[in-house]
Amino acid sequence: MGLKLKGIEYEYIEQDFKNKSPLLLQHNPIHKKVPVLIHNGKSVVESAIILEYIDQVWEGEGAPILPKDPYQRAIARFWAKFIDEKCVPPTRKALWSRRVEREKTANEAGEALKILESELKGKKFFGGDQVGYVDIFGCFIAYWLRTLDQVVGLDLFTQDKLPNLCRWADDLCDHSFIKENLPDKERLLARLHAHSQTTN
Amino acid sequence: MGLKLKGIEYEYIEQDFKNKSPLLLQHNPIHKKVPVLIHNGKSVVESAIILEYIDQVWEGEGAPILPKDPYQRAIARFWAKFIDEKCVPPTRKALWSRRVEREKTANEAGEALKILESELKGKKFFGGDQVGYVDIFGCFIAYWLRTLDQVVGLDLFTQDKLPNLCRWADDLCDHSFIKENLPDKERLLARLHAHSQTTN
Numbered sequence: 001m002g003l004k005l006k007g008i009e010y011e012y013i014e015q016d017f018k019n020k021s022p023l024l025l026q027h028n029p030i031h032k033k034v035p036v037l038i039h040n041g042k043s044v045v046e047s048a049i050i051l052e053y054i055d056q057v058w059e060g061e062g063a064p065i066l067p068k069d070p071y072q073r074a075i076a077r078f079w080a081k082f083i084d085e086k087c088v089p090p091t092r093k094a095l096w097s098r099r100v101e102r103e104k105t106a107n108e109a110g111e112a113l114k115i116l117e118s119e120l121k122g123k124k125f126f127g128g129d130q131v132g133y134v135d136i137f138g139c140f141i142a143y144w145l146r147t148l149d150q151v152v153g154l155d156l157f158t159q160d161k162l163p164n165l166c167r168w169a170d171d172l173c174d175h176s177f178i179k180e181n182l183p184d185k186e187r188l189l190a191r192l193h194a195h196s197q198t199t200n
Numbered sequence: 201m202g203l204k205l206k207g208i209e210y211e212y213i214e215q216d217f218k219n220k221s222p223l224l225l226q227h228n229p230i231h232k233k234v235p236v237l238i239h240n241g242k243s244v245v246e247s248a249i250i251l252e253y254i255d256q257v258w259e260g261e262g263a264p265i266l267p268k269d270p271y272q273r274a275i276a277r278f279w280a281k282f283i284d285e286k287c288v289p290p291t292r293k294a295l296w297s298r299r300v301e302r303e304k305t306a307n308e309a310g311e312a313l314k315i316l317e318s319e320l321k322g323k324k325f326f327g328g329d330q331v332g333y334v335d336i337f338g339c340f341i342a343y344w345l346r347t348l349d350q351v352v353g354l355d356l357f358t359q360d361k362l363p364n365l366c367r368w369a370d371d372l373c374d375h376s377f378i379k380e381n382l383p384d385k386e387r388l389l390a391r392l393h394a395h396s397q398t399t400n
Contacts, residue, residue: 030282030315044274046281056270070256074244081246082230115230 001136002054004177006062048080051133066133079119079126080137087112088140091156095148098199102154109156113141113165120164124171131175142169143182151192201336202254204377206262248280251333266333279319279326280337287312288340291356295348298399302354309356313341313365320364324371331375342369343382351392 003010015024015034027036027043037044037053044053055065066073090109094102116138120126126134146157146169159166172178203210215224215234227236227243237244237253244253255265266273290309294302316338320326326334346357346369359366372378 042271044271046278049274049277049281052277053270053274056273070253071242071244073256074249074253077249077252078246081249 001139001177001181002051002065004181005065005131006054006058008054008058008061047137048077048084051136055133063130064132065136067127076126076133079116079134082112083116083134083137083141087116088145091141091145094156095145095152095154096195096199102152106154106156110161113156113162116141117162117165120168123168125168131172131177135172135178138168139172139178139182141165142172144188147185147188148192148196151189151196201339201377201381202251202265204381205265205331206254206258208254208258208261247337248277248284251336255333263330264332265336267327276326276333279316279334282312283316283334283337283341287316288345291341291345294356295345295352295354296395296399302352306354306356310361313356313362316341317362317365320368323364323368325368331372331377335372335378338368338372339378339382341365342372344388347385347388348392348396351389351396 013021013023015021020032024034024036025032027038028034028045031045033045035045035047035050037050039053039057044050051065066076087109090105090112094105094109097105125131126138146166149156155161157166157169173182213221213223215221220232224234224236225232227238228234228245231245233245235245235247235250237250239253239257244250251265266276287309290305290312294305294309297305325331326338346366349356355361357366357369373382
């Protein structure tokens with residue numbers, strides 16, 4: 001998504017996690033995870049670090065990912081970290097674990113999402129009128145976790161609980177740069193339904 | 201430490217965690233934690249974000265905290281994140297928990313520290329000849345956790361297991377900018393001894 005925002009062409013290589021490619025092991029020997037950006041033969045790993053790298057290397061091109069002002073930049077980094085550390089883990093756990101364990105984390109997830117909800121008040125995107133750094137981090141919530149919530153029926157994301165967040169998620173997933181990079185909804189639903197059957 | 205590297209004067213306000221100040225709650229309402237940098241009345245929180253902020257705001261002054269080159273910058277961010285997420289939590293857990301639980305995490309800590317050890321081969325500091333971003337992150341390992349290891353006697357940090365890391369920790373804690381910001385060794389030892397008595 002960062003490269004799309006900058007208008008940079010790239011080749012996307014999908015990984016089979018049951019059979020990780022030699023290319024992945026060579027370029028991310030410590031974590032052995034995606035995403036990895038390979039640029040000029042050098043590898044940059046971890047989502048946040050890749051986005052910062054893209055924003056600096058292609059500084060003048062396309063849309064900025066991070067704001068230029070140091071304070072606004074700190075705020076964007078703060079919210080990206082908040083999503084990554086405080087929202088995603090409990091929400092994922094509440095939605096992905098066995099039914100009996102869901103309740104425990106659902107409250108924690110609800111509280112963290114409420115904080116995001118209030119940050120989005122009066123804003124189209126976290127990045128203001130444009131999609132930026134925090135919104136790209138937020139895709140996992142806006143698309144994967146929200147869809148999983150619908151499958152599981154835990155109702156973490158409802159219009160009455162999180163009106164700003166639901167509106168933001170709709171706008172974000174409908175945004176051209178983002179849309180092109182999201183997996184097909186039918187395939188995702190089938191995959192999530194299959195998982196949810198195993199955890200009931 | 202970041203402000204010292206830049207040569208910027210500041211006022212340091214210590215917090216009593218049993219009785220958090222209204223100033224802390226006002227400037228970090230979400231996490232209610234230190235460090236918080238208050239600059240021009242605005243607050244910047246979280247160590248990594250504060251260091252990035254200082255490096256950008258006082259770009260031309262003192263020593264750079266992060267390298268300028270985007271790839272070197274990505275590498276520095278990678279190692280800081282590695283220390284923060286993969287080294288500190290298991291090492292802290294192995295050294296700070298009850299004796300019976302220590303063994304479980306000691307192996308995980310040892311493996312992560314060995315990766316740092318190999319990254320330090322042939323280098324004075326993570327930042328090269330100068331102390332930088334990763335070294336500042338590493339202080340918690342080099343001073344607090346290594347001292348705690350001596351108190352607890354778990355021998356995670358020994359010359360034969362981690363010669364580069366021990367040499368780096370000595371150099372780092374002896375570095376003028378760092379030294380001035382570390383708590384007094386005797387006070388730290390007394391505090392750690394007291395804790396260790398409660399967990400045996």
